[in-house]
Structure formats: structure tokens, C-alpha cells
Amino acid sequence: MSVTQPVRSPRRRAPRNTLNPDRILDAAIGLLDRDGAEAFTMRALAEQLGVGTMAVYSHFRGKDEISDAVAQRLLDTIEMPPAGCGEPRAELREVCRGLYRLFTEHPSALQLLTARPQRGDDAIAVIDRMLGLLHRAGLSRADAAYAHVALMQYTVGSALWNTRRARALCREEVRERVRAKLEALPPDRYPALVSLAPELLCAQDDAGRQYEHGLDAMLQGLLGAS
Amino acid sequence: MSVTQPVRSPRRRAPRNTLNPDRILDAAIGLLDRDGAEAFTMRALAEQLGVGTMAVYSHFRGKDEISDAVAQRLLDTIEMPPAGCGEPRAELREVCRGLYRLFTEHPSALQLLTARPQRGDDAIAVIDRMLGLLHRAGLSRADAAYAHVALMQYTVGSALWNTRRARALCREEVRERVRAKLEALPPDRYPALVSLAPELLCAQDDAGRQYEHGLDAMLQGLLGAS
């Protein structure tokens, strides 16, 4: 016995039904969250799944289709507060915070979302919820349409901005470099910037607070003084 | 005469000083604006300049360095109103509109900006200007720091959102598909969305108006009622 098998390749052919769309999407999201968008590669994805590169193509037409499916999957998992539990303003705030939380928890997915050319059927449920709340808050039909887009835009921009800051600022060395650059600026050319340097550095620290500050301002501007 | 020359390659060696950083950046921006971010390739860039691919590497360390330089070049060309000419609120609005205009005139550059990991020395002049105006408008030091970030975030998010919409919506076929999808939605699940469909489609049409609507709301929320 123990016939010395011919040195078998590190991975045997995987059994028949090891793959399905859900497993692939799980692996893709894991890959994006762990290693970033630039590491999201068909080859890396297949390796993570323990299959050959081309196996994935039996379930998705290509990388773009996977990207779309990842976006859809994530947008479907937004945590929203139970409907109609309070005044529209506070509820709206919570919906936006849920959206923001999703984006910052999956920064690479956000990057992926903003890099792709946009299909239409995005966050249907969230949009509907927002529109309903805006209408209940007293906005006209046209104003509600404008307002929901503004909230989405601010939320996306904020998440994008902060996750990029976060990636850079997590290294102490970068923080120090920014501080040095701020102090080296000519105060006569950039008086406000130099003068407010401490507050700027401090404000960059807590991205969540920053988002909520702007969100409150936006809501107040859209809905009127509280 | 007319010694039949050996079929010479379509491009002779370029003379000695055909290239310099400025020419390269001009070509890069042109390429980005005309053909989009995914067409921004070292090979395409060199061809546009009429040189071999590797010639560019004598002036920049690599593609990333060119991308950074492009971003810097563009951010330095923001059109801002002359300083101190009116009330801070209106001036602030114009500064933001200048930033937004830049982003929408160079959509691929914006995409490039948001995809890269962020160096620190961004739009120094614009930031300083914003901070000064916010301070003049009566905000505390901390509030001014928060406010300027919120304005930048909303502007970036809005430009990104709208240019992506624009690219997709310029084809009539896509517009029709979106309309059809909206009408096909179950009204009992998404009542607000279905009900507001006409306003939504209309609001998407004029990105500039949409941006200014949100900007006014944000400014009002940040600075207090006008």
C-alpha cells in the first residue's frame, strides 16, 4: 500500500458543486474589505475560494458582473430603523447614518461603487424610505426629490473622503508630515489655514462626528430650522 | 535617386528635447478629458505625445507621479471670485461653485483623485479661502474647520454622482430603461419612489441646479438662516 502517488499538484480539481454565486460574493466582499480594491482580482478571488481562476466564470459573466452583484448585495444589507417610529427628521438622520455606516464599513466596496459607470437599480429601499420621510416632513414633491439626492451625495462624498483620510492617517508618520506641512506654510499667503491648523487636525480625527455635523447642517437647511 | 529607403518605422526617433513635464501634463489632462480615466494609459499618453512609451519615464517616476501632478495642476486652476468683494455667504457660494465646476469639467480627473490614496497637499488655496470666509461669517474656529470639510465632501460627492449619472444618461436608451424600471416597481413596496418618479427623473436632468439646491441648504444649515 501507500503507493507513493505522483507528486500531486497543490490543489486537486475541486469537486462538482463547490461554487455558487453566494459563496463567490462572500469571498469577494471579504477580499475587498481585507485587502482593498486594488487586490480584488479574479485570480485572488479564485485562490481564496480554492478553485482555478476560470471556475468563477461558470457563475458570473465577468468581473464587472461580480462588482455589480457585490454592490447590490451590500446595498441590500443597510440597517435602517423600524419605520414610522418617530418624527421624520430623526428617522431621516438614522437612515443616512445607516448608509454612512455601510460605506465606512466596506470602504473598498464604496470605491468600487464610485468607480463603475452606474447601473440604475441602486439602493431602492433606502431611496424610497428617504423620499417618504422627506414628504412626511413637509417638503413638496420636487423638493423631496432634490433633497434625497443631496443627502445621498453628501453621504457618499463624506464616506469617500473619510475612508481615504483614514487609510492615510492611520500611520503616525503621515500625520506628522501633514502637521509639519501645515506649520511650514507661509502665514501671509494662507492666514486662515495656518491659524486654524490645530482645529483642522483635530477635526480630521473623528470622521463620524464630522459626518454628523455636516448631516445636521444639511437636514436643517433642507427641512427648515428645527 | 529616390533610393527606396527601407520601409521606415512609422515614427522616427523624436529629437532631443521634445518632452518636458508641462507638455506631458497637458497631454495627460487632454487624454483624461477626451477619452476617460480608463483610457489614461502610459502607452496612449506616449502616442499622443508622439514619442515612445518609455520616454515619459525620463520626466516622471511613473504613472502615480503623473496622476498626482495632474491633480495638483488642476486644483491650482480653480477659478475663485476676487477676495473680499461681498458678504461671506455669497462669496463662499462662489468658491464652492468654482470647485464644482472644475470637477465637472474634468470628470475623469475627479475619478482619478478619488481613486488614489490621497497625499496631503491638496487644494491649499481653496481651503484657506473657505476657512477665512467661514470665520468672517461668524463661525467659531472649530465650527469653521468642520464646515469647510462638509462643503468639500458635499461638493466632491455631488460632482462624482452627477458625472457618473451624466455618462450613463447621455444615451437615450438608458434613460428609457430607468423610466421603465421605475414604472415596473411594486407601488405597495415602494410607494414614495413610485409616486415621485416624475420628479426624480426631472431632478436628475439638471445636475447643476441640483448641486446648488444642496449647496444652499448646506450653507444655510452651517451659517444659520439668511
Add this chain to the structure above:
DNA sequence: CGCTCTACCGTACGACGTACGTTAAACCCT
């Protein structure tokens, strides 16, 4: 005129997405 320097270039390598054809695992039907 020859020397040197360096801006330009040709080639090549590894990584990418994926078209194409092959193979073998599972299921079905006798």
C-alpha cells in the same frame, strides 16, 4: 573632431481580464 551626458527608445517580464476548448464529476436512464 571626439567625448560625455542623458533624453529617448526596444525589449522583456510579470500581472491582469478573459476567450476557447478540454476534462472529469455528478446525475440519469436503462
Add this chain to the structure above:
DNA sequence: AGGGTTTAACGTACGTCGTACGGTAGAGCG
């Protein structure tokens, strides 16, 4: 149980990308 069919998984290959490396020629200087 055995043969046939289907199709999920796979290997190979092509064209693309960024760019490391070494060669080459054009301009300036002695």
C-alpha cells in the same frame, strides 16, 4: 451496475497593462 449526457471546474493562451533594464543617438562642450 454500466454507459451516456451534461456542465462545473480547469489549463492554456492572447492581448493589455505598468515598468525595469540596457542600448542608442543627438546635443553640447572641450
